[in-house]
Amino acid sequence: MxxxxxxxxxxxxxxxxxxxxxxxxxxxxxxxxxxxxxxxxxxxxxxxxxxxxxxxxxxxxxxxxxxxxxxxxxxxxxxxxxxxxxxxxxxxxxxxxxxxxxxxxxxxxxxxxxxxxxxxxxxxxxQQDCWFPVLEEIERTGDLYGHSKIGQGQRVLLEFVSANPTGPLHMGHGRGAALGEALARLLRSAGYEVDKEYYINDAGRQMKLLADSVYARYLEMHGREYSFPEDGYHGDYIKALAQAMDRVKGMDLLALNPEDARRECGHWASRELVRAIQEDLAQFGVEFETWYSEASLFASGSIQAALNDLEQRDLVFTQDDATWFRSSRFQDEKDRVVCKQDGDYTYLASDIAYHFDKLRRGYGWLINIWGADHHGYVPRMQAVIKAFGYGDDCLRVVLVQMVRLLRGGNKVEMSKRAGEFITLQDVVDEVGADAAKFFFLMRRSDTHLEFDLELAKKQSNENPVYYVQYAHARLASLFRTAHERGIRVSPVGEAPLSALVQPEEIRLMKQLSGFPGLLEASAMALEPHRITFYLLELAGLLHVFYYKHRVLPPRVDDVKEEEADGPDHDGDASELVRDVLSRELTMARLVLLQQVQTVIKNGLGLLGVSAPERM
RNA sequence: GCGCCUGUAGCUCAGUGGAUAGAGCACUGGCCUCCGGAGCCAGGUGCCGCAGGUUCAAAUCCUGCCAGGCGCGCCA
The missing domain is CATH 3.30.1360.70 (Arginyl tRNA synthetase N-terminal domain)
Structure with missing residues (x-):
């Protein structure tokens, strides 16, 4: 060639x-x-x-x-x-x-x-042969096709989900989880060294409410007098936690004074909930390198240390019996309290210590994925980064908008107060992790997302996940058939690629050639949804090609039948198979499609979605 | 009141400085003797929310306004 x-x-x-x-x-x-x-x-x-x-x-x-x-x-x-x-x-x-x-x-x-x-x-x-090196490149690099080194090994800390361990994960967390996982893979493909981290908010008021809620249910179970906390957690899982606790501890807690019993309940519940969250995420196909406890920041004195550091540079001061961070020095609209009049730290204090720690661990780039309702918090966090002497490009906050859940076009009503909501686990059980992830990644993260459970489950071309996965499975099937018939797929370098002249073939090669650029652009923009669109296009090109052109020669039996039918029976159907299917053409097309399959697989892999051999 | 996000085809959304603004769905009608029809083909839609401005070039950048969402706590 x-x-x-x-x-x-x-x-x-x-x-x-x-x-x-x-x-x-x-x-x-x-x-x-x-x-x-x-x-x-x-x-x-x-x-x-x-x-x-x-x-x-x-x-x-x-x-x-x-x-x-x-x-x-x-x-x-x-x-x-x-x-x-x-x-x-x-x-x-x-x-x-x-x-x-x-x-x-x-x-x-x-x-x-x-x-x-x-x-x-x-x-x-x-010239058509300009595209052939793309096929060689894909074959040579395989799973790594499209990867680059623009990240130059820079260490990135990607923090996401980080939901309070006060209940099961919901759809919004799922979207964040899918995005974080995809971003991690995408950035790694671009040459960054990425660690995924989950920040466990196991300190503060929410945890106290959790402890109180579980304790109240525990007392209720034992027929004791109890007062359920205002703003407490009402879901059935709280009762389940109290029951589980009872199975292990029995009546022991009744002997303790309420203060200790409550604390015991809180520790127990948060540990159990973190474990449940870990299981949910694992089942969703999302794993973290580190689970970082907020409570550990209190225990280790990190919070005080970080505040002392700032105080030495006059970035922390005391006023009205409270301690303040001078965030207004760094383009925040006003100064913020870090230690309240009652002596408790605010959540900002933990976040200061936490992010100080992230930076000290040697990460050059911090990425936080937050729910969009926290956007007002971003300037404050940027101020923290700047206060520690880092540029504001050092922290990037990706905001994730809400998910609206539909079933067959109708809104699924959820009431958190009444404890009626669809959890991430419910969705994964119903539509599967692949479909859920793909749907979460079909939209830009800062726009509202409509998630239709019926559509995500549908096994038809209306469902984008299947459209792409089917393309991969279809090719796998083709290669199985070729193998059964003893037709070998040759290395690219030995294939007669000049047989590839059809527009559908050229279009496929062009699309394949754009994959590396796509990955770099998606990585820099932190926008994995571009990959889903690319894959839908690529799958579309494949399906068109596949409908229009044959790859394998007809079986001997078929040929005989055709001959028996005589030459004049092929009317309009003939245009579909009119290519003269030479041995060379078969070889060239197999080689082309092999690379298409690799790229679909790579793309799905970056989204954390499987590329099935059969469906 | 202030700030952030969004406003693109009937619906859901791509496109964020380039040419005649695209896709899927929905709707209508076709296509399976054949490598997976979970597929393909053909039919038509837009004051890109409005008004100014910058530019050789604006859906994209700037300003103002309108609409929707979300924030604005010594809550997380």
Whole structure:
């Protein structure tokens, strides 16, 4: 197989000529697949040559952006570079584009057609074999196709879910969990070293309420007088906890004084609930490296230590019998209390100590995933980071909006007060972890999400999860059949790829080539939902291809039947199978589809969704 | 009152400086002798909430307004 840049592809990322690399490397986050990079590199060469010949005045050029054009008839790839540099050249964009096109025509051989379109686009048609290195790249890198090193091994602490251990996880937590898991995988794929952490809010008022609630139920069980706390937790799980406690402790608690008994109940309940949360998350396919206890911050004196640190720099002061953090020095709208008049710390005090600890553990980048109702808290937290001497880009807070649960288009009413709500576990039981995750990741995190249980369960093409998973299973089935018939899938390098000329085949290769760029962009934007959209597109392209073209030759029996039927029976159905299915074509298509399957699998893997061999 | 988020096709949502703004669903009608029909094809919709501004270029950036959601605690 011959290809204009097969050898670069084998080395991995295309290198720029050393001569030019010095100015190409700043302000660039090199993205995109090898084909886009190749074209970008050719444009850069052309710009420099044009400059040498006096056609361009500029001494510095931006990294040319090479994209897929919105319409296929405009070409395979396009660039807006002429419009970008038109200003510094003080010439009309069309003229600059024309000049670059002329230069490229003389210097670049693999661009089949270069055209210029208003207001200044450069459009390129590539020789079909330009896409073949993509297939080699996928085969060579396998599970790692699309991964990059832009993170340069930087350590990231990704904190998410972090629900109070006062009850089971609900849908909102599920969305956060799916997002966090996907982000961790995505950032790892981009070369970051990510740790996932769950911050257990096992201190403070909520825990006290939990303890009181369980204790009240315990007393109730034993027919004692009890007072259920105002704002206490009413769910049935509280009674279940009291009963479980009773099974272990029996009447023991009745002998204790109420204060100790309450404390005992609180410890017991929070431990049990944390364990239940861990189980729910494990079943959902979300695991954490660390479970960090808020209470441990109190026990170790970390809170006082962190506040002392700030106080030494006059960032903490006392007023009206309370202790304050000078967050207004760091663009927060006012100062905030960290220690109340009654001597208790506020939750901000714990968060100060917690985030101080995160930074001291050597993480260069902190990401917190929070419910959107906490957005007012963000400036305060940024102030904390800045107070410890770090830049505000050091902490990124991703806000997750609410989930509206539907069943067949009708809203599912939930009342937390009455203890009637659908938990994450309920949803996972009903629709499965894969569907739940995929649905959570189908929308940008800062928009409301409608989650229809009926749709998520449906085994039809209306259900996006199945649409993508089916594509993978369908290919798996194809390879099984090929194997049964003794048809081997050859390595890419040995396949007759030049047989791939159909538009549906080229489209697949183009889509595959865009995967690395997609991953980098999604990672930098912290937006895994882009991957779901990409996968839906890729699956769609596959299904179209698969409907229109055959891969394996008909069985011998079928051929005989066809011959028996005579040549004139094929009317309109013939266009579906009219390719002359040579041995080469079968081989080439198998190789192509193998890479499609790899990318679907990789993409689903980043979402934490399985890629089934059978469905 | 102040702040943040959202406003794009009937519905749910992509698109966040580039060309004629897209997809799925819903609706209608087609397509299985054949590698998985859990699939495919064909039909048409938009003052991109409104009004200004910046730009060669705005759904995208800035300002103001309107609507919805959420915050604004010595609660978490």
């Amino acid at each position: 011959k290809s204009p840049f097969a050898c670069e592809a084998r080395r991995g990322y295309v290198r720029f000529p050393p001569l030019f690399s010095s100015f190409l490397l700043f302000d660039t986050v090199m993205s995109a697949g090898i084909v886009q990079e190749q074209v970008a590199s050719a444009i850069t060469d052309a710009l420099l040559q044009a400059q040498e010949r006096g056609f361009l005045q500029s001494t510095h050029f931006p990294q040319p952006i090479v994209d897929f054009p919105k319409r296929e008839e405009w070409g395979d790839l396009s660039s807006s570079v002429a419009m970008v540099i038109a200003k510094q050249e003080k010439r009309p964009p069309l003229e600059v584009a024309q000049m670059i096109a002329d230069q490229l025509r003389t210097s670049c051989t693999f661009l089949e057609k270069i055209s210029v379109a208003p207001p200044g686009f450069l459009n390129f048609s590539l």
